[in-house]
Amino acid sequence: MTNAICVRCGEVKWGAFTRCRSCGWQPDSELDVAYSLALSDHYLSEEEMEKYAKSVKSGSSLHMSQEDETYFLQIVRNQRAVELIKRARGVKRKANRSDESDQDSSRGDSDPD
Numbered sequence: 293m294t295n296a297i298c299v300r301c302g303e304v305k306w307g308a309f310t311r312c313r314s315c316g317w318q319p320d321s322e323l324d325v326a327y328s329l330a331l332s333d334h335y336l337s338e339e340e341m342e343k344y345a346k347s348v349k350s351g352s353s354l355h356m357s358q359e360d361e362t363y364f365l366q367i368v369r370n371q372r373a374v375e376l377i378k379r380a381r382g383v384k385r386k387a388n389r390s391d392e393s394d395q396d397s398s399r400g401d402s403d404p405d
């Protein structure tokens with residue numbers, strides 16, 4: 293599991309993409325998630341985590357370089373892609389199981405997303 297710092301309040305929370313228990317904030321834009329990910333123990337040492345937590349708590353806004361932003365946004369997009377692929381696979385497996393009623397077998401073309 294991942295420890296991450298809440299971008300809003302600076303408390304440590306479980307997981308970069310989860311809701312913060314302390315302030316209730318959840319990253320939802322890609323950039324929010326990118327910052328949350330950058331502030332996780334995947335990428336920071338314990339010391340750095342503490343340093344950033346303190347600076348968020350003291351009210352300073354966080355800024356990544358353009359390069360870092362692009363890097364973490366790329367990771368977020370890749371993760372999303374992985375999630376979508378997983379979901380698509382799950383749907384397929386379910387569809388294959390219910391072969392007793394194949395009346396919906398031609399619906400594979402319409403992608404709800």
Ligand SMILES: [Zn+2]
Pocket residue numbers: 298299300301302303312313314315316317
């Ligand atoms: Zn928070």
